Amino acid sequence: MNDNLFIVVFAAAIYYGTPLVYAALGEILAERSGVINLGVEGMILLGAVGGCWVATTVDGPAGIVLPLAVIVSMLFAAAGALIHAFLTITLRVNQIISGLALTIFAGVAGVSSYLAGLWDLGRAPIANQFGRMDLFGWGDLPVLGPILFNQTLLTYLSWLLVVLTSIYIFRTRWGLQLRAVGESPQTADSVGVAVQRSRYLHVLVGGAFAGIAGACFSLSILPTWQNGMTLGQGWIALALVIFGFWRPDLMLVGAYLFGGLSSLRYTLQARGVEIPQLFLDSLPYVMTIVVLVVVSNTAARRQLGAPAALGKPYEREER
């Protein structure tokens, strides 16, 4: 391991920021369509348990088992998202309540832990896991090598997804429709955009992304299952959406900032740097609160990019 503090911290920032990137990217899609999903934490756990289940029970080469595990992670989490979509889009339940219920339902005292018990997961580390991978042989480059090109395949994939999602949201017709649905569903509807279908689609895809975040935990960070192993990372992902002003690129920066800070407190401790622990521990949350205060003002929020119809169910009759 390279011992340079700068390199250690930046490499950790990206590694531990990656699950946040996936979860927040998914939430950006859902919120851009006008649906807040507070079930992120629960969906990540569903994804983590699904992926771990495949990796534990399926024998085979990593090239087959791991992609399959990630796909199942996505399906599990999307199944959770489907519940939220049905409740909030079709039944028009309050989005906050439904999202919280999803996190309770799927979370540490819920279905994810139940399934893990049923399948007896977590007895041992899984054989196939996403380890560090030297991308293009660039891992030996000075400074940038260990930071950028000695990450896991999941990290490289997340970069691709961030770029593609950005292009999708801001540079395509479908992205324009998505933003219209989130800004003014009535207008979108009047020009023939299927509002409900668009919301379903983006909540489901958002859930699938949260599932990959779960795979980061159970197939790479631990890598095995432990009940409630995410310990609130889903909530940080929710804050990152606001932190990044609903933009994938800014969110990525925020996610790495959180990843880096969460690791920095231990790195400094181990090197005997005397910084009050509580200060470092609270820093990510202080940053979040600052951003939340800034965007709590409606005018500011509009300027920063919050979808205008966020949190509001769409009912055609009210047109």
Add this chain to the structure above:
Amino acid sequence: MGSQASHSRRRFRTAGVLSVAVLAVVGLVATACSSSDSDSSSVVKAAWIYVGPTNDGGWTQAHDNGRKFAETELGSNVKTTYKENVKEAEVAPVIEDLVKDGNTIIFATSYGYAEPMAAAAAKYPDVKFEQATGDLITAGKATPANYAEYWGAGEDTLYLSGIAAGKATKNNKIGIEAPFAIPEIIRHLNAFVLGAQSVNPAATAKVVWTNDWFNPTAEKQAAESLVSAGVDVIFSHQDSPAAGEVAKANNLPWVGYDSDQSGAYSSVWLTTATYNWGPRYLSRINAVNDNTWKSDNYYGTIADGFTTLATFGNLVSADTKTLIDAELTKAKNAGATSINIRPVVAAFGWFWSLSDRQDQTGAVKITKGQTLSQKDLYEMNWFVKGIDGTLKN
């Protein structure tokens, strides 16, 4: 049209609210359910309360293995039940439920359950309340006669694990990650480092606090930070095997805690302290059965089989194994079963006063040959010399 629409909206909303409620309830019930519920007055009904899931591969699993041991031994003479994932702050109603279900002995297995357990004991004198890792009795607080505490000398086996670590380190820097700077953990880390120094006086340890009993991400980050700071052996006093992953990735020897990982991490595993709760559970249920149950403050030892060492890993040399086994045998023969509060003598904690023990500043805290009491151990709030770490979380 308008009223019909609003009617259907209302119907939708009702259906929605109902589904949300069902969703939440199903989720909560899914893991909170317990094993057996049949009612029979001739058998002892015993209940356990766990802070984690029964498959955590560590603390709670060890307790649940103890429950199963008692169940197997007693067969139809006992009906056992358990509640898992019970938060410390939410234990009181769980205890009430278990009493109402007719359980006559209740075992609670997390430190924070102690106060509510003692309160319930005062309220229900006919039920026996057993608290693991509590310190109300040791601290001299008044507790009801139907309230007992049990725990054990994990520090003894951690001292022996420290020998393996002291032998394994080449640069004399051992990295330790641990949850909180509380006496129980401080005692364990001191014992571990004293063990390392007993075979390698130059051994030092760097401590990083994770501020969590269980948090795989933080545990992994803490272990990585220790590696990047240059340690060449890792000891993780945590509930997940995350540090083992870091040890494996960096090919460094690893001492875990409370869980035998010799199989899964054979390439890096040294050993650690593990606990055997079964005999305690068996004897206490038997005592209820034949009306001989009395409050006590049990502190299990190597001698009575409560604490023992996990299987040695491949990295432990034959010489080191012989050395540790010799110490283990000495401890085993040193005394019989544990009894109520007593000084730390031959039966456990033999190592504390083998020589003068200094704290981080060099001040002597234990003199050679001094006899410590269990209370001294329970209130230990200083690090031995050679530990590099703050006592603040």
